Amino acid sequence: MKRFSVTDFIAKKQSGQKIAMLTAYDYFTGALLDEAGIEAVLVGDSLGNVILGYDTTVPVTLEVMLHHTKAVARGCHRALIVGDMPFLTYHTGIPEALRNAARFLQEAGAQAVKIEGGQERAETVRAMVQAGIPVMGHLGLTPQSVNQLGGYKVQGRTDAAAEKLYRDAMALEEAGAFGIVLECVPSELAARITRDLHIPTIGIGGGAECDGQVLVTHDMLGIFEKAPKFVKKFGQLRDPMLQAFAAYKKEVEESTFPGAEQSYS
Numbered sequence: 731m732k733r734f735s736v737t738d739f740i741a742k743k744q745s746g747q748k749i750a751m752l753t754a755y756d757y758f759t760g761a762l763l764d765e766a767g768i769e770a771v772l773v774g775d776s777l778g779n780v781i782l783g784y785d786t787t788v789p790v791t792l793e794v795m796l797h798h799t800k801a802v803a804r805g806c807h808r809a810l811i812v813g814d815m816p817f818l819t820y821h822t823g824i825p826e827a828l829r830n831a832a833r834f835l836q837e838a839g840a841q842a843v844k845i846e847g848g849q850e851r852a853e854t855v856r857a858m859v860q861a862g863i864p865v866m867g868h869l870g871l872t873p874q875s876v877n878q879l880g881g882y883k884v885q886g887r888t889d890a891a892a893e894k895l896y897r898d899a900m901a902l903e904e905a906g907a908f909g910i911v912l913e914c915v916p917s918e919l920a921a922r923i924t925r926d927l928h929i930p931t932i933g934i935g936g937g938a939e940c941d942g943q944v945l946v947t948h949d950m951l952g953i954f955e956k957a958p959k960f961v962k963k964f965g966q967l968r969d970p971m972l973q974a975f976a977a978y979k980k981e982v983e984e985s986t987f988p989g990a991e992q993s994y995s
């Protein structure tokens with residue numbers, strides 16, 4: 731089956747069809763998302779929180795992102811794989827940003843990259859697109875700037891902040907981005923941006939009017955006790971996992987596992 735491409739992404743918006751995107755950080759999850767027909771898989775730097783246990787995404791390095799993107803790419807043959815460029819890998823100049831972005835496509839098997847930021851990143855986006863690297867933007871709550879934003883808060887709530895976010899979205903489209911993640915943005919603002927852009931918006935706490943949605947897979951599977959307000963738990967895997975671990979421990983302790991069926995004579 732043909733891989734979902736960035737042009738399919740835009741065609742979906744034009745035909746009014748919604749886009750489903752989820753995160754993966756490993757081969758197994760990538761393969762399952764692919765099998766389920768999820769169109770786009772984001773190897774998000776949220777792996778810093780979800781997989782590595784950091785408080786923020788700031789400590790995540792390029793090498794770590796490439797390592798996980800390679801694993802996901804081994805499992806995904808149909809979905810568009812978007813590699814998230816981590817903190818300070820696209821801020822220190824266009825040549826370095828290009829070299830780092832290219833590694834996601836050349837070495838790791840992604841078809842696109844995602845970067846955070848608006849007008850201040852437009853020239854970087856333009857250079858990447860001109861080099862043949864599809865770029866997804868990310869506006870609103872941009873976790874790599876958490877230290878500047880003063881926490882994980884809804885963005886674009888004042889008139890001035892909403893206007894800036896709107897202009898950022900227009901600048902990213904003008905620079906050639908093929909889509910924009912809108913994270914923790916009031917639904918009315920996300921709807922206005924979605925209406926005025928030709929490229930799709932992908933919401934995460936951006937309301938139902940976005941052209942698609944993305945969630946952190948571990949959140950939507952209900953693996954963690956706590957999740958942000960915008961998460962819907964489509965699964966409740968935490969308790970069955972805890973129960974399975976406890977049942978295993980008990981059987982090992984009682985010597986009921988392994989039984990004859992799991993043993994060799």
Ligand code: KIV
Pocket residue numbers: 753772773774775776777814868911913934944945946
């Ligand atoms: O890193 C990530 O998973 C993301 C999504 C939350 C959009 O950027």
